[in-house]
Amino acid sequence: xxxxxxxxxxxxxxxxxxxxxxxxxxxxxxxxxxxxxxxxxxxxxxxxxxxxxxxxxxxxxxxxxxxxxxxxxxxxxxxxxxxxxxxxxxxxxxxxxxxxxxxxxxxxxxxxxxxxxxxxxxxxxxxxxxxxxxxxxxxxxxxxxxxxxxxxxxxxxxxxxxxxxxxxxxxxxxxxxxxxxxxxxxxxxxxxxxxxxxxxxxxxxxxxxxxxxxxxxxxxxxxxxxxxxxxxxxxxxxxxxxxxxxxxxxxxxxxxxxxxxxxxxx
Amino acid sequence: xxxxxxxxxxxxxxxxxxxxxxxxxxxxxxxxxxxxxxxxxxxxxxxxxxxxxxxxxxxxxxxxxxxxxxxxxxxxxxxxxxxxxxxxxxxxxxxxxxxxxxxxxxxxxxxxxxxxxxxxxxxxxxxxxxxxxxxx
Numbered sequence: 001x002x003x004x005x006x007x008x009x010x011x012x013x014x015x016x017x018x019x020x021x022x023x024x025x026x027x028x029x030x031x032x033x034x035x036x037x038x039x040x041x042x043x044x045x046x047x048x049x050x051x052x053x054x055x056x057x058x059x060x061x062x063x064x065x066x067x068x069x070x071x072x073x074x075x076x077x078x079x080x081x082x083x084x085x086x087x088x089x090x091x092x093x094x095x096x097x098x099x100x101x102x103x104x105x106x107x108x109x110x111x112x113x114x115x116x117x118x119x120x121x122x123x124x125x126x127x128x129x130x131x132x133x134x135x136x137x138x139x140x141x142x143x144x145x146x147x148x149x150x151x152x153x154x155x156x157x158x159x160x161x162x163x164x165x166x167x168x169x170x171x172x173x174x175x176x177x178x179x180x181x182x183x184x185x186x187x188x189x190x191x192x193x194x195x196x197x198x199x200x201x202x203x204x205x206x207x208x209x210x211x212x213x214x215x216x217x218x219x220x221x222x223x224x225x226x227x228x229x230x231x232x233x234x235x236x237x238x239x240x241x242x243x244x245x246x247x248x249x250x251x252x253x254x255x256x257x258x259x260x261x262x263x264x265x266x
Numbered sequence: 267x268x269x270x271x272x273x274x275x276x277x278x279x280x281x282x283x284x285x286x287x288x289x290x291x292x293x294x295x296x297x298x299x300x301x302x303x304x305x306x307x308x309x310x311x312x313x314x315x316x317x318x319x320x321x322x323x324x325x326x327x328x329x330x331x332x333x334x335x336x337x338x339x340x341x342x343x344x345x346x347x348x349x350x351x352x353x354x355x356x357x358x359x360x361x362x363x364x365x366x367x368x369x370x371x372x373x374x375x376x377x378x379x380x381x382x383x384x385x386x387x388x389x390x391x392x393x394x395x396x397x398x399x400x401x402x
Contacts, residue, residue: 145310
């Protein structure tokens, strides 16, 4: 790791003071009851202070067709797992311990979601082309395009566009599991959507609904809130979060399935 | 929510899909809905919303059905509006409650959602209209 990077983003930028701080925090964490508020505070700080490690590792996989943000997000799952499993008494450096777990999650993401494995190359190329066409047509038309408009722009058949979009959206049972795992026992350190909403208050079942919403990973929860309680369109959400509309759709579908499953368990 | 005969004054549907009430079959309804939405020149946002909506509507029915029961989905397009009617004879025979998250989801995803029940046959209609700016 000899490249020049800023202290914020580089593992190499870690000062020994920071390393000591992590060590102290892990020792503290080990001595706190797992369900205490203090445990959560320490755990959150540990997660937050190691986010640059995740960003650093995710950058190794740039230019592979998945967004940096998505990779960081899945890498975070690995980080959280590592924080929860790390035993400071073993004398290992946390970053050494966490790196394989984080990389494992990122690789799993590629295995589950990413192209190469499941989807023939031509479809992948079409998908990228269609995504570009969606962006430019949305700008030109001031609304999302139709399939026919996309077909005209990309010189593909309507059916081919639909097929490619299906492939782009394809999500696996594994991603639902991942969502469930990610919820874990604690909150992630991402920004929250503040405040309750009238629509949420009006729900008769809000008491059973709330924990299901809370169990979603942060970004999925944010997307569900924006789509259903703030009435934003998928395209608007996609633009706001810097991910593709297809990805928003995919995350909404898995989130709704998870909420539905939780509702019928009640 | 109307209690009128679900098929009264309705033109025959363009396409009908009928399948056994299993979770695995929900995907068929989703694929068909997306294809019909594309054919009706809905925007890709609307197509995705229709997929999510039919997922929600059909899942709701399937959860309340015996596996031997069939779920029917009728797809009709008239002048830029896609109407999807889903129906099945459910265990409860009750139309879905409207104060649930599920209903809120449906209402947010499509332009209009209505539901009713007739002698145990529960039906749910979803309507979505393409923007006026789409020329076909």
